Amino acid sequence: MSNIDLSINFAGIKAPNPFWLASAPPTNTGYQIMKAFEAGWGGAVWKTLGVPVQNVSSRYGSINYRDTRMAGLNNIELITDRPLADNLREIEEVKKYFPNHAVIASLMVESKKEWFQIVKDVENAGADGIELNFGCPHGMCERGMGSAVGQEPEVLNTIVQWVMEAATVPVITKLTPNISDITDPALAAVRGGTSALSLINTIKSIVGIDLDTYAPYPVVDGKGTNGGYCGPAVKPIALHMLKELAGHPEIRNTPISGIGGIETWRDVVEFILLGATSVQVCTAVMHYGFGIVREMEAGLRQFMSDKGYSTIYDFAGKAVPNVVEWKNLNLHYKVVASINADKCIGCQLCHIACDDGAHQAIALPTNGSRVPEIIDENCVGCNLCSLVCPVEECITMERRDDGSQTESWAERTMAGKVPEHFNDPRGGGVGHFVPEPSAALQYKRKDRSGRK
Amino acid sequence: MAEYKRPETPQEYQRNFPPKKPLMNTSEAYYESARCLYCYDAPCMTACPTHIDIPLFIKQINTGNVKGAAATIYDSNWLGNACGKVCPTEQLCEGSCVYTEQDMKPLQIGRLQNFATEAVMQAKTPLFKPGPDNGRRVAIVGAGPAGIACACELRVLGYSVEIFEAKALPTGLTVYGTAPYKITNEEALRENEYLQQQLGYTVHYNQPIQNAAQFAELEKQFDAVFLGLGLGATAQLNIPGEELPGVVGAVEFVEELRMKQHAFQVPERVVVIGGGNTAVDAASESARMGAQSVHLVYRRTKADMGAYDFEYATALAAGVQGVFEASPLRIEGENKASGVTFSRPDGSEFHLPADLVIKGTGQAKQGALLAHLPNISTDAKGRVVVDAAYQTSRPGYFAAGDMVNGGAEVVNAAYEGKLAAQGIHQWIQNKNA
Ligand SMILES: Cc1cc2nc3c(=O)[nH]c(=O)nc-3n(C[C@H](O)[C@H](O)[C@H](O)COP(=O)(O)OP(=O)(O)OC[C@H]3O[C@@H](n4cnc5c(N)ncnc54)[C@H](O)[C@@H]3O)c2cc1C
Ligand SMILES: Cc1cc2nc3c(=O)[nH]c(=O)nc-3n(C[C@H](O)[C@H](O)[C@H](O)COP(=O)(O)O)c2cc1C
Numbered sequence A: 001m002s003n004i005d006l007s008i009n010f011a012g013i014k015a016p017n018p019f020w021l022a023s024a025p026p027t028n029t030g031y032q033i034m035k036a037f038e039a040g041w042g043g044a045v046w047k048t049l050g051v052p053v054q055n056v057s058s059r060y061g062s063i064n065y066r067d068t069r070m071a072g073l074n075n076i077e078l079i080t081d082r083p084l085a086d087n088l089r090e091i092e093e094v095k096k097y098f099p100n101h102a103v104i105a106s107l108m109v110e111s112k113k114e115w116f117q118i119v120k121d122v123e124n125a126g127a128d129g130i131e132l133n134f135g136c137p138h139g140m141c142e143r144g145m146g147s148a149v150g151q152e153p154e155v156l157n158t159i160v161q162w163v164m165e166a167a168t169v170p171v172i173t174k175l176t177p178n179i180s181d182i183t184d185p186a187l188a189a190v191r192g193g194t195s196a197l198s199l200i201n202t203i204k205s206i207v208g209i210d211l212d213t214y215a216p217y218p219v220v221d222g223k224g225t226n227g228g229y230c231g232p233a234v235k236p237i238a239l240h241m242l243k244e245l246a247g248h249p250e251i252r253n254t255p256i257s258g259i260g261g262i263e264t265w266r267d268v269v270e271f272i273l274l275g276a277t278s279v280q281v282c283t284a285v286m287h288y289g290f291g292i293v294r295e296m297e298a299g300l301r302q303f304m305s306d307k308g309y310s311t312i313y314d315f316a317g318k319a320v321p322n323v324v325e326w327k328n329l330n331l332h333y334k335v336v337a338s339i340n341a342d343k344c345i346g347c348q349l350c351h352i353a354c355d356d357g358a359h360q361a362i363a364l365p366t367n368g369s370r371v372p373e374i375i376d377e378n379c380v381g382c383n384l385c386s387l388v389c390p391v392e393e394c395i396t397m398e399r400r401d402d403g404s405q406t407e408s409w410a411e412r413t414m415a416g417k418v419p420e421h422f423n424d425p426r427g428g429g430v431g432h433f434v435p436e437p438s439a440a441l442q443y444k445r446k447d448r449s450g451r452k
Numbered sequence B: 001m002a003e004y005k006r007p008e009t010p011q012e013y014q015r016n017f018p019p020k021k022p023l024m025n026t027s028e029a030y031y032e033s034a035r036c037l038y039c040y041d042a043p044c045m046t047a048c049p050t051h052i053d054i055p056l057f058i059k060q061i062n063t064g065n066v067k068g069a070a071a072t073i074y075d076s077n078w079l080g081n082a083c084g085k086v087c088p089t090e091q092l093c094e095g096s097c098v099y100t101e102q103d104m105k106p107l108q109i110g111r112l113q114n115f116a117t118e119a120v121m122q123a124k125t126p127l128f129k130p131g132p133d134n135g136r137r138v139a140i141v142g143a144g145p146a147g148i149a150c151a152c153e154l155r156v157l158g159y160s161v162e163i164f165e166a167k168a169l170p171t172g173l174t175v176y177g178t179a180p181y182k183i184t185n186e187e188a189l190r191e192n193e194y195l196q197q198q199l200g201y202t203v204h205y206n207q208p209i210q211n212a213a214q215f216a217e218l219e220k221q222f223d224a225v226f227l228g229l230g231l232g233a234t235a236q237l238n239i240p241g242e243e244l245p246g247v248v249g250a251v252e253f254v255e256e257l258r259m260k261q262h263a264f265q266v267p268e269r270v271v272v273i274g275g276g277n278t279a280v281d282a283a284s285e286s287a288r289m290g291a292q293s294v295h296l297v298y299r300r301t302k303a304d305m306g307a308y309d310f311e312y313a314t315a316l317a318a319g320v321q322g323v324f325e326a327s328p329l330r331i332e333g334e335n336k337a338s339g340v341t342f343s344r345p346d347g348s349e350f351h352l353p354a355d356l357v358i359k360g361t362g363q364a365k366q367g368a369l370l371a372h373l374p375n376i377s378t379d380a381k382g383r384v385v386v387d388a389a390y391q392t393s394r395p396g397y398f399a400a401g402d403m404v405n406g407g408a409e410v411v412n413a414a415y416e417g418k419l420a421a422q423g424i425h426q427w428i429q430n431k432n433a
């Protein structure tokens, strides 16, 4: 592979690579962080330090999807429950062994005085940076911290200013996704002078209910509470929020550390393409251990070598301009599904997905085979069949327009071509096949017992 | 040769016949069931002779509704557990699973079926209730799969049912015929017990119905008679030496093996004549019982064999040697069989020494017995002819299973027996309308 340099300088925090551990159980102790650095991680955000807390027993719950464990993880754990002095001593020790790795102290306290003190403490211990935890959506917020701050841009802005006043190392503000517009707290942090942003923290959630005790998971003696949701299931939400920041004129010059559902090299590349210049990982490590970084790093290197990039800055943010508003999409672009009969295994999921869940554009075969047939005229190009098809590269979406015409909704309406009726050909839906309602009656539910 | 040591204890016997489809544990069932695609108009379901809603029961297993999965299975098939174990799934449901279209491993439908049905049987979970008593009575002759399925279905429809069985145990060839590595005696009997406990049909064992007077009596006492007699004894080869001791029919051989288990002595050298599944099974089982050499001799080519490829492969793996295009001319021996002489298509002859000769030449039909029942027509192959409702040409007499289909699988008998019950119900309702 060519000269690939994975090292980063994130708002002044230097690290040998962009793979950081998020502030969470994997960064509870110096032991874990040093083990992670040995495994190949480039940085770690220490488990949030702050006021004394007491944790409960039974802390995590998860979503299993079919045979996949922990597609989403939910927790009701608080910030660190280890004494501050122990953590500070271990930060110092880690820095002694790993002077070139990034050690960032995550902090959460209440008063200005406390913030000043703890900033000094961690700087004295040798932390390379500080992360402000304004995200924890359970427990801590009931005490006026965590997401209680993250959801109040003004309070957040004030605290960021306090910290900036006290800190000499770079400060990252970690945002909560439990808010309707993520740019509000992000702007408050930027205006407060934060050196960088990170997102997302966990999402308020209930992962399930125990069907015997009728209590939400994780069950604590017959009761439960809302937790914070993370893991692969939250990635799309994180990516969206990342793009909101990376595309915002006032925020986009602030470095962003991407967090939320990162597990594979693809996730890493996607976060970087949407503007992150470091990534943080929690659930994937809680699931597979620190060794999971091997696959991320190998994949990232392969991608960079295939595309001819030598640093992550060569492609950071490259996808941001391609995320546009709906009204700017080309209405003339037209794709139609196509089935590769040689690959089709005849599950007919595409047929039933389209017939019941989309646009009645896939007919069952009449030639005795099990390969369904796309009815081109009916296909609106929604992609659904290609998403449900279990065979790799079996259903593809083929482009049908010649690419010569582009016209977006914005352009169309600007030119006064607003459709006035649903049957206005400019509306797009005209001529589309719709079956008679009564045609549904031929599908009778069968009684398998055969009893009359 | 002699891969297997002669079993001397029940444990050694079990070791030589390890279950072909062992019970899945919960994790395996969970991961396996997760692979099912929930196909539309699922081909596995079409391929199952009883049309079990396979995607549904597999999804039920995956979502932790194992009881519901068992109910789905029994809804279609009264011998859901036995079928999960003994069905030639390679030819049926699993053979049609869409995964096979791209050479991927099909779902292990049989084992998942076992998993669900074992769970309810072991927990004695009640799943069935007899219908309200309609005052009508049906006699069933034969407690094989066809008879049991018919009995269950009739009970659900409110009939009182008595089964007359010639032998000492229920389930017919499931317990007396199928290979012991597919289903053990205990397993076969347990399902009947589970069904009988909930549905309450009566079985009279050791009560063959074999003459006209007995049939007349049944007609007097019952509103309808169902025949699920299966096939008869092994057919004759019609060659010299056939009557010698040391010559046995394959069905009789398997029955003795299944009943005596480790106490059954299979001698050193075995020659099996035939190319069907029963012949192949007998050869396989001889090898597993510790015979030194087992030759399976078939008169036509390997490709012509009636046995399934996977059954033949199992036999080969057990140490059986296949010999093709050789027809038996005579069985030699003084007081006891000592070998068989075969002829080749080119007219040459060869001799195979044998201490035991097993005739896998198919089972005879029930012609002799049917002679007591005038007006029951059979076709040219000796199969009882029935209409769509499984009624024979003799009114009030219904039939299903091997005696009608000429010899198929447990699953076919189970399905037909159930349909026959529905046919009986229709007939009785129409008669009284
Ligand atoms: C060696 C062998 C191996 C097989 N292996 C398999 C296998 O692996 N998988 C599979 O699915 N199928 C297998 N089969 C086939 C399967 O066992 C039969 O298709 C099935 O049992 C047929 O069911 P049935 O009820 O029609 O008849 P049977 O199972 O034959 O039952 C008939 C019953 O009627 C009783 N009976 C007969 N005459 C009278 C009478 N006059 N009075 C009272 N009772 C009577 C019999 O004792 C018996 O209990 C095998 C068959 C054989 C011979
Ligand atoms: C058990 C647990 C504890 C966490 N504790 C903290 C914490 O103390 N401080 C913090 O900023 N984030 C905390 N988080 C949030 C993670 O740092 C991270 O933002 C979130 O899990 C999303 O990343 P992931 O999808 O890789 O897990 C915690 C997450 C988990 C699962």
Ligand code: SF4
Residues within 6 Å of the ligand: A339, A340, A343, A344, A345, A346, A347, A348, A349, A350, A351, A370, A371, A372, A385, A388, A389, A390, A391, A394, A395
């Ligand atoms: S979903 Fe794919 S494999 Fe299944 S029938 Fe459609 S094209 Fe074939």
Ligand code: SF4
Residues within 6 Å of the ligand: A336, A337, A353, A354, A358, A359, A360, A361, A362, A374, A378, A379, A380, A381, A382, A383, A384, A385, A386
């Ligand atoms: S793309 Fe959508 S409309 Fe077209 S065939 Fe597939 S599911 Fe149907």
Ligand code: SF4
Residues within 6 Å of the ligand: A347, B035, B036, B037, B038, B039, B042, B043, B044, B045, B054, B055, B058, B096, B097, B098, B099, B107, B109
């Ligand atoms: S064919 Fe296979 S994948 Fe499809 S429903 Fe049946 S078992 Fe499941």
